[in-house]
Amino acid sequence: MLASAAVAIGGVGLFLIGMLILTDGLKSLIGDSQRRLLAAFTNSPVSGAATGALTTAVIQSSSATTVTAVGFVGAGLLSFPQALGIIFGANIGTTVTGWMVALIGFKLKLGAILLPVLLIAVLVKMFGRARTAQAGWALAGFCLIFIGLDTMQQGMQLFEGAVTPADFPSDTLLGRLQLVAIGAAITLVTQSSSAGVATAMVALGSGAITLPQAMAMVIGMDIATTFTAILATVGGSSAMRQTGAAHVVYNLLTGLMAFCLLTPFAAIAAHFADPAVVGSEQVALVAFHSAFNTLGVLLILPFTHRFARLILWLIPEDGADLARRLDRNLLPDTSAATDALAGTLGECSYRLFDLIEQAMTDPVRHRSESDLAEIGDAIGKAERYAEDIQPRLDPASDPGRFVAAMHALDHLRRLFHRVGRSGRIETIARDPALQQARRDFAAALKTFTDAQDPAAAEEIFDALRKSLREERRRLRDDAARAAAARELSLDDAIGRLDGIRWLHRCAYHVWRIASHMSGAVTTEGPPRIDSPAKDAALEAELD
Template sequence: MIQSVITIFGGLGLFLLGMHLMTRGLRQLAGNRLRQYIQNSTRTPATGALSGALATALLQSSSATTVATVGFVSAGLMTFPQALGVIFGANIGTTITGWMVALLGFKLKIGLLAQPLIFFGVLLQLFGRGRWQPFGLAIAGFGLLFVGIDTLTQGFSILEGRITPDDFPGDTFLGRLQLVLIGVVITLITQSSSAGVATALAALTVGAISFPQAAALVIGMDVGTTATAALATVGGSVASRRTGFAHVVYNLMTGLIAFCLLVPLGWLYAAAGPHLDPQIALVGFHTVFNLIGVLAVVGVTKHFARLIIWLIPSKGADPAERLDDRLLKYPQAALDAARAAVQDQAKLLFGAVSDVLRAKPEGIPLVSPDAFEQTNTSLRSYLDRIKTGPDDPAANADHIHLLHALDHMDRLTDRLRQSDRIETIQTTEHLTRFGHQLSGLAGRFVEADGSPALPTEFDALRQAFREERRLTRENTLNQAANDQVGLEEAIARVDSIRWLHRTTYHLWRISVHLVDGRNSEAPKTEARLEMEMELDQT
């Protein structure tokens, strides 16, 4: 008995390791192309469900599909109703593993053939180059998966005759409910519904459980994945928590539908008798009830989305709330979310600049730089944890642009604290005129959502302010020397025109990095501009 239990756990471990390696290799092979496919194939909930099913079937990982989708929602590249379609489809995609296990593992019994696959896969991983390495990883994982199935079957075969269906809860309402709960526990332990289905198939093959009992276990395994999804979203972004909660509600609904089908399913199985293959029937039932679940909800996806949004509302206007640590495993998805958050923060900062320069002298609105600073810190921490490199030059360039934009946003936040200079601008006639020019352009950035023409306009205004800064400094200091203006007032005016110039410079650079994106100027040019600005201080 002990030997059998050890063998079962060993087989389950090999299966899980094989799934992990195969998924990792397939994900590396797919790269960003699968993400682009998901993004471009979600115009309706139905097409979203189809793309989610295909992506999950190819990646053999519903979590990878779900996390990519959360990234799209966080970045504003996909609406929440569109994302729900993908998540519904991902449940169907996970059933492909069951078919693969039943047909190849139990029918064709390719466990012996799988061992040389592991050998060749490891060789490709160790000595291959480029895309051969992830291909080798996927092949090795594929082979290991079936070795695990063989080991599982061996473990259960030792128990054949010792453990029978009579040792499990019977085919009653209470018995079926107990089996569902057992299935939930198995998924919580293995953290994989596919591993649970493989275990149920192995137990069914040796007669340790009956078909109705296996069907109830599979329902519980499907529902058990919701616990993983729920735990993974704790402390995550609003998009992540909505996605996780929607996954929980949807799977519970699908599980309830499947539970109601157990009685007629038992009648059909009894009527079919020996003509029905139990392994094929089990994975067929798993697929069918997931298809029914999708068909039941896909037509009312928008209403379902509104319910989830109502239950999990947004906390407020903090752009950092869209950031999700789950996305950090997928740098491009994390960058999508970070770019959207930085863009939103930039709009708030540009709007603050516009507001303070348009206010009347006696009514300058109180801006909260502390709130901006807190969000900037959160954004910087998140960007620091995103790992990009030379293997993906486009993502690396995008990463660098976001870091540059955030650096200028930090400096702009400090400028907003200088209320004395802002007040001088509002009380000095010719400076007020310049302030209104900058206010109008900053406001256009907020309204235009980043027009490609704005960086050029900011640059032109920056150059005009640089010349005006030189003239104001010269004229004002001359007036102070001739007692035409007080020295303190002269210094205040010089500081204020410098404030306008430097603020415009930061707005320009932020707009360049966010609007032009990867086509904007390189970091070396940024350093040259910084040197130019330092020289302008004198």
């Protein structure tokens, strides 16, 4: 009996390893396509739910889909209600694993057939390159899932007759609640609802439990997935904690609805599920799992915005902290972490642009040192967060967005240091020859901060820095002649040149920030990164 238990437990382990490897392989194989798909088709909670279900079904990981959604919220690409749609849809996508196990694992018995395929898959992983190697890794995970399922079945077969439905709580209200608790405990141990559902299917196939008992356990497994979400959000950003709270509240409501539907669904399943037909009851169990998850999504979608307000009331935004998006829980997913970094750089930039615009528009106004200190602190945190992302980047994947974020961070830091030179701003405010340039610069900054459209701002500031470059050359010659003719003091001439140089350099940095911010948050594929030679040529114009 002990040996049989060991075989069954080992089968669960193989199944879990297979799920992890399959997900890892698929994520690497798909690359940034999942991110682009979610961004392209998520225009509302409804479309978010559809794309969330699809991408989760493809990569076999609801957590990866959820983390991507959190990153989008941090980068400002999605609103929280839109991200909720993705999270709801991910719950439906997770049920695909159950269908795969029920329709293929129990009906076709692929475990023994896939053993030689596993060797081929591992060899492809070892000797293949790039995407071929990742395809081999995903295939190895697929094989291990069904080998683990067969191992579980072999272990459970030895329990036939020794463990019966009578050994579990009876099909009463109290008994069903106990079964829900047992299902939750299985998921808490395995940290995978898919593994839990597979275990319930194996137990159902061996006659250890009945279909209604298995259904009650699956409800518990679905609810217990929220525990993983809670653990993942501890100490995280407000967006991550809001996501965890949404998971908990939604899954509890869905679980309650499923518990109420258990009796009618079990009665319907009894007419269609024939225990004598291999896999029949397993299909009914998975159908129940998919049905209550799909119904839950359909019922909550019309109330997504109200649900979002409830979650935001429970977990308010940390609106005062510019670095609130830099969640260490996102670091394992470098794409989502880069989104959070880009979102932070964007907010720091707009706050800094607003301070500069105020100083340009109303030079008499006292500059807030506390605001500048807050921006500087957030930039420092962003630099340290980027240092944490860098070692985790996959060299085989495209690092373009991270590179773009690094360029934006560099120019933001340099612009921040220039703004600290308050003497330059005072000189510009006093010099009548610099008033038009000052007004043009302030107007362009206001347009950028109001619209928050880096792509449009890139064109505006490209034109502005070119015009300021020409103005700088003209003023240099004029100031030199005026100083030589004693029409302008030497100090005023130097101050004028310092002022126009300051405006030109600041416009240049804003232009580069706009350009690289567009690349850091793009969902259209790898961003355009200037060559080192072009970068050097552009930098040369600042001298």
